[in-house]
Amino acid sequence: MSKIALVTGASRGLGRNTALNIARQGGDVVLTYQRRAEDAAAVVAEIEAMGRKAIALPLDTGEVVAFAPFVQKLRAALQDTWQRETFDHLVNNAGHGDNAPFEQTSEAQFDRLVDVHFKGVFFLTQALLPLIADGGRIVNLSTGLTRFSAPGWSAYAAAKGAIEVLTVYLAKELGSRGIAVNTVAPGAIETDFFGGAVRDTPEFNRHFADMTALGRVGLPEDIGPMIANLLSEQNRWINAQRIEVSGGQAI
Secondary structure (H helix, E strand, C coil): CCCCCCCCCCCCHHHHHHHHHHHHHHCEEEEEEEEHHHHHHHHHHHHHCCCCEEEEEECCCCCCHHHHHHHHHHHHHHHHHHHCCCCCEEEECCCCCCCHHHHHHHHHHHHHHHHHHHHHHHHHHHHHHHEEEEEEEEECCCCCCCCCCCCCHHHHHHHHHHHHHHHHHHHHHHHHHEEECCCCCCCCCCCCCCHHHHHHHHHHHHHHHHHHCCCCCEHHHHHHHHHHHHHHHHCCCCCEEEEEECCCCCC
8 A cells, every 4th residue: 555645835845846756756645735726736747647646735834723624625635535544644844934133033924934834833743643644754844054053044943943842752752653753954955945045046055055065055856855765664763853954064
């Protein structure tokens, strides 16, 4: 029986690449998107072209009130598509960037970052627990910015730091069900994150490339395969870890 992974925010960027690499390794995918329905449908089509199954469901991971109805839609979709009541792997990827100096960060900016990157992950995972199969996996996305600092990222990095602590607690509390929980922390990546700043701004790109031992910034294809591999049976004994995937940034 194929494994099913739910990847949030998978219509673009790291989420899209992760979903495609899970499919390449023989898995099926439930992907969520917030606004990009056409992009999500394109990812589903790519996965189906590999001979795997995939569906896309809308979800704003910063709106806790949306989680209960989402779970009901997911239950129905699992039954209709896979004739199953559970899925195997949860990848909490959805997110956004917001950069502002500490003294200029507004409460609205702070609240949205926490709602999406911490509160949303906490309560979405809680809501999905009855649907995650025993022996499954959870991967939470963090950032290299929890290890080194860069101006303007204090609120974002603090929310991701909370996720890293949450990962350890989830690994302990869910261990009795055989569920492994880990954090993956990418460095600077060329995606449309934060308006595509790393990808589209040459001086920004060079700045982070110069900070990285391998001499360049990352690409989505540097991250997606690693997450897919972390979900494989070959890595079943990795648990409660923060794994940075940054090419050796700021070392």
